[in-house]
Amino acid sequence: MTDTRPLLLEVEDLKTYFYLDEGVVRAVDGVSFTIRRGQTVGVVGESGCGKSITARSIMQIVRPPGRIVSGSIRFHRAPPSNGNPGEVIEITKLDPMGKPMRMIRGGEISMVFQEPMTSLSPVHTVGDQIMEAIMLHQSVSKEEARRLAIHMFSKVGMQQPARTVDRYPHQLSGGMRQRAMIAMALSCTPSLLIADEPTTALDVTTEAQILQLMRDLQRELGMAIMFITHNLGVVAQMTEVVMVMYMGRIVETATVDDLFYAPKHPYTRLLLKAIPKLGSKAMGTATRLESIKGTVPHPYAIPRGCPFHPRCGDMIPGVCDAVEPPVVNVSDTQTVRCHLYQSAPSRDVIPLTPQSAAKVEH
Amino acid sequence: MLQYIVRRVVLMIPTLFVISLISFAIIQLPPGDFLSSYVAQLRAEGDAIDAAQLAALEEQYGLNQPVYVQYWKWISGILLRGDLGRSFEWGKPVSELIWDRIGITMLISLLTILLSWAIAIPAGVYAATHQYSIPDYLMSFISFLGLGTPSFMVALVALWVGLAFFGVNISGLFSEQYIDAPWSVGKVLDMLSRIWLPVVVLAIDNTASIIRTLRANLLDELNKPYVETARAKGVRETVLIWKYPVRVALNPFFSTVGWTLAALVSGETLVSVVLSYQTSGPLLLRALTSQDMYLAGSFILLLSTLTVIGTLISDILLAWVDPRIRLEE
Structure with a gap:
């Protein structure tokens, strides 16, 4: 069963290191993977395994002292179609703060972050922050941007979208803020959405709603999703292909079925x-939950x-x-x-x- | 928002009442009163004063009455007639003496705040966004120097430099011909051509501390997730820095304008004494040493009132820039 969807992103031997006074932290150490158009790829692993830095490397928003050391990230901006070879951009060659990169960031690849509480500016209305994204990537007037923002808000299931655009983040609940973040990330119809633990900070009910929303929007808009999480339940629900990361490397890549069954x-x-597992206790076979022995090695002393x-x-x-x-x-x-x-x-x-x-x- | 302002204004009334009590109590605290220091001064000059004359003066100034009566006379005069009382020493109504001076003090303070913000905000933002660069270290060095040098010292050095190298006496806020002249366009221009010196001297200290605070605040804000969100949207880096983290990092400055004003007024006293400026500071100092109680009391009351108003303004500013402060309607 080979996937015939055109390629969207090819990451090859990506290395992102952090140069600290104490030594070099190899946060991402030779990661290779591909994402196809419309595909949902899960990335799982413990905290600090390099999931988020991989995502930030694709966006070119790794903060100093971290930087991409080597490897390539090829972004297929346009798929090949009848005779047209398509357009491929080597992201690592772009200036992180330059215009070409900024046009991709937020426009074609966008990101939803973990903390909806702190990921929105506290002193600007949510509408203002979405309109900024819209106006950066589409040549529309302010009124049009506002109309689009309200439209996006109703799409992500905000109640009273026309009123909510003028609210400040502290006036919204966590779930509402994450909806606003998703609306912002999808406002420019990106071809890749990176979701960095988007539901980790939310309660389970809200989590279920947000996951459902992301699935619905993917069906409607057709973007690929790179879903970063440490929750295997979320992986099972959301993804087609899963990458398991440990200490900056991908240790296993499998379809979601293979991952759970083989x-x-x-x-x-x-x-x-x-x-x-639910029910094991009720069956009278109560056992202690297994955990992985030991802890993640210190990043300066990789075995x-x-x-x-x-x-x-x-x-x-x-x-x-x-x-x-x-x-x-x-x-x-x-x-x-x-x-x-x-x-x-x-x-x-x-x-x-x-x-x-x-x-x-x- | 309007409700918020009204509530704050109403709350100012008890605050000001307590301030008036305390300012009156403070000027009563030193032993003796204006007459005893006056008598002491006359004795020192070899003049004698007889008891009848003393009693007449006491009667005239109301100094033989209990303290609460004196307070009532003073405060009711202010509230009912806007009369701040008479200065014993100058023999003039207090209001004739202080308005000009408080006006100049406020002008100097305001210019100082504006100048120090104009320098410190870009400098602080640069230092934070270029942490551990050479300009950052240089600015840290200069601002520690500015923090560590007392303003009056800078004023003295400036005086000496003016005299020794340029042969100009830069003390005094007015040229000779304008000192006692009534206000005119010429006098205002003359003052403006000289006022930059105290403003610069006072701004050094203030600028240095703002750079330090802004740098520290902004370094905290730069790592906040909302900055990353904005970056992930593709916002240009300079736009991003000024629109998001700087905006948040400036909040403490809006909330402390009120205190800055008070700090500047008291810092200004020393500088004005050194540079012999006719601002409120030196006059207040003199009124306090000669126990000219209505003059001193009115000064303290007015300056405190201005500080309370300054705090109100800064609260309103803060509520305006930071929606989290605004009370829910």
């Missing part, structure tokens, strides 16, 4: 085990070999702690960065047993 990387499998080996239940001594694992294609749609699959890509998944997990303890 996870390969030990880290992915441990993540899935850490999801609480040799596979960065996950100190926490991994299937660690192969002498290999995992010495050699960096290569990317292995498990199938057409699934890749994993792990030594376990290197020699015999077709062999069965090694079961993650309590015994093998306990080995790390010693």
Whole structure:
């Protein structure tokens, strides 16, 4: 089952480092992936694994002392169509503050942030902030921009959109603010929407509403979504393809079904085990919720070999702690960065047993 | 908004009443009164004063009455007739003495605030957006120097430089021919050609502290998510900085205009004494030393009132720039 939709974004060997006094933090360390037009890609991983910095690298809004060190981000602005080769822009070559980049930012790639409470300016009305985005990317008058803003507001399900545009963020609830953020991000009909944990700060009811809204809007507007989250439930609901990140690298890429039913990387499998399951207690099989042993290594002291080996239940001594694992294609749609699959890509998944997990303890 | 302003104005009344009580109490605090210092002065000059004359003077000034009666006479005069009382020392109504001077003091203070904002805001924004650059370090150095040097010291140095290098006496707010002349276009122009010196001297201190505060505030604001949101929209960096974080970082300045005014008025006293300006500061100082109570009391009352009004203005400004402050209707 190959995807025939045209390419939208190709990221290749992207490295974004932070140069601090204490040392270099390799926030994104050789990440490659593609996003197709209209596709929903999930990015999961623990805090600090480089999900958000990957997103900010695509937008070219990584703040100093961080910067893109190498790699390429190719943005297919126009898809190839009958004889027309299409237009491809190398984002890393653009000046982050220059006009071409600013035109892409907010116009063709836009972003919704995690904190709706603080992501809007407290001293400007929400309407003013949306109209700014509209007027930056479309040549419309102020009145027209206001009309478009109100239209966007009704699209994202705001009550009394004509009145809400003149409200300040502190007068709106968290869910309403996130709706305003989504309205702002979609006001210029981008081809890619990056959602950086858009529902993490919201309660579950509001979360469900916002997710539903994003699905509806995607169906209507057809944009691709890069959905960053650490919530695997959200991944299952929202995405087609999932990338699992650990310490600045993608350790596994899979379709959402493969990720949940045939996870390969030990880290992915441990993540899935850490999801609480409803009903297990009622069945009388109450067990402690499993967690991944240990903590994420300190960014200045990345372990040799596979960065996950100190926490991994299937660690192969002498290999995992010495050699960096290569990317292995498990199938057409699934890749994993792990030594376990290197020699015999077709062999069965090694079961993650309590015994093998306990080995790390010693 | 209107309701908010009305409420604040009403609240000013009790504040001003307490201020009038305190200012009157303060000028009563030192032992003795105007007459005892007057008598002491006469004795020092070898003149004697007889008891009958003293009693007559006491009667005339009302100094033999209890304090609350004196307060009532003073405050009712102000409230009912706008009469601030008479200055004992100058033998003139207080109002004749102080309006010019308070006017000049306010003019100097206002110009100082404007000048220091005009310099400090761009400088502070530059320092914050170019943190740890050479200009940033340079500005930090200069502003610490400005903070650390007392204003009267700067005034003295300026006087000396004027005399030693340019042979000009830059003290005094007016040229000789205008000192006692009534107000005229010529006098105003003369004053404006000289007023820049105290303004610059006072602004140094104020500018330095604003640069420091603005730099610190803005550094906090620059990392706020809403700045990133604006950047993600594709807003030009300079527009972005001035429209969003600077706007928020300036709030503390709007809210402290009132105090800045008070601080400037008291800082101005020292500078004016050094530069022999006829502003309110030196006159107040003299009224306090000679226990010229109605003059001193009226000064303190008026300056405090102006500060209270300044605070009101700054509250209104703040409510205007920051919608979060506005009360829900």
